[in-house]
Amino acid sequence: MSSRSEETEFDERIEALLRAAEHGNPLLPAFEELFDRYRAQQRLLDRLTRISDHFQQAERDRGLNYVDRYQRKVRQIEKIVRISDRYQSMLRELNDRLHLISTRDELTGLPNRRYLLERLDTEISQVARNGGTFSVGLADIDHFKAVNDTRGHAAGDAVLAHTARCIQESIRDYDVCARWGGEEFLILFPQCGVADALRLAERVRHVVEDQTRALGLSPVITLSIGITEFRPSETVDAMLRRADEALYRAKESGRNCTVSADQADRPRAP
Numbered sequence: 037m038s039s040r041s042e043e044t045e046f047d048e049r050i051e052a053l054l055r056a057a058e059h060g061n062p063l064l065p066a067f068e069e070l071f072d073r074y075r076a077q078q079r080l081l082d083r084l085t086r087i088s089d090h091f092q093q094a095e096r097d098r099g100l101n102y103v104d105r106y107q108r109k110v111r112q113i114e115k116i117v118r119i120s121d122r123y124q125s126m127l128r129e130l131n132d133r134l135h136l137i138s139t140r141d142e143l144t145g146l147p148n149r150r151y152l153l154e155r156l157d158t159e160i161s162q163v164a165r166n167g168g169t170f171s172v173g174l175a176d177i178d179h180f181k182a183v184n185d186t187r188g189h190a191a192g193d194a195v196l197a198h199t200a201r202c203i204q205e206s207i208r209d210y211d212v213c214a215r216w217g218g219e220e221f222l223i224l225f226p227q228c229g230v231a232d233a234l235r236l237a238e239r240v241r242h243v244v245e246d247q248t249r250a251l252g253l254s255p256v257i258t259l260s261i262g263i264t265e266f267r268p269s270e271t272v273d274a275m276l277r278r279a280d281e282a283l284y285r286a287k288e289s290g291r292n293c294t295v296s297a298d299q300a301d302r303p304r305a306p
């Protein structure tokens with residue numbers, strides 16, 4: 037029996053047969069009881085099927101709920117990840133900015149003293165590891181106080197910024213110039229002995245002088261520069277002291293010149 041209507045038809049036929057008086061069969065009561073049992077089982081089966089259907093539907097709903105809940109969790113996690121990504125990139129940007137602020141001189145835009153001191157440490161480590169050498173040049177604007185005194189502090193600031201630009205344009209890409217303080221600039225010449233550093237420092241000095249002359253600035257801005265080459269095993273302070281002494285000699289020699297602490301060179305005349 038495959039369909040419901042066939043089952044019903046079968047039941048009706050049996051019931052009709054049992055009801056018919058001409059079948060005075062002694063087995064009739066047993067058939068009736070058997071048929072009743074069959075009907076009871078049929079009802080039980082129907083109930084069980086209904087219960088099972090409900091159960092399966094409930095399970096399907098529950099499954100859907102799990103999927104819903106899982107997807108909601110996934111969306112929440114994705115949101116948290118997006119927020120965390122944004123937060124981390126904000127932190128990175130903030131860090132980069134902080135690093136820039138803490139290593140730049142605000143007025144000139146050049147690296148500051150702190151940055152160059154770190155670079156000098158790195159340079160010394162590299163020389164110790166790979167050999168080679170490097171030099172530094174300490175440059176100071178001549179008679180800068182007079183600029184402030186005659187044209188005012190703001191004009192002095194503009195001269196500082198202009199000088200910084202001139203120096204920056206005249207050095208090699210891998211040289212580093214920092215504002216060392218006041219009207220002083222320290223230039224790092226990596227992979228450079230004192231003879232080359234002297235030549236490079238002279239180029240810087242000429243560029244500053246020529247460019248300020250071209251601008252019609254009066255008096256013309258000039259630099260005095262003291263240079264020195266790093267000596268193995270010495271400290272940064274020892275090297276900078278030598279550069280400072282060379283700068284002092286340059287000032288003593290009439291300014292607008294470069295003096296090397298390492299060569300018996302005479303100061304370069306203006």
Ligand SMILES: Nc1nc2c(ncn2[C@@H]2O[C@H](COP(=O)(O)OP(=O)(O)OP(=O)(O)O)[C@@H](O)[C@H]2O)c(=O)[nH]1
Pocket residue numbers: 143176177178179180181182184188189190191192193196217218219287291
């Ligand atoms: N406008 C301005 N002036 C500064 C700044 N920092 C330092 N100075 C001035 O720079 C001047 C340096 O003067 P001095 O040390 O006497 O040196 P100098 O006049 O350049 O003379 P020499 O170095 O001997 O040639 C001082 O007047 C400082 O006030 C700054 O950021 N802006």
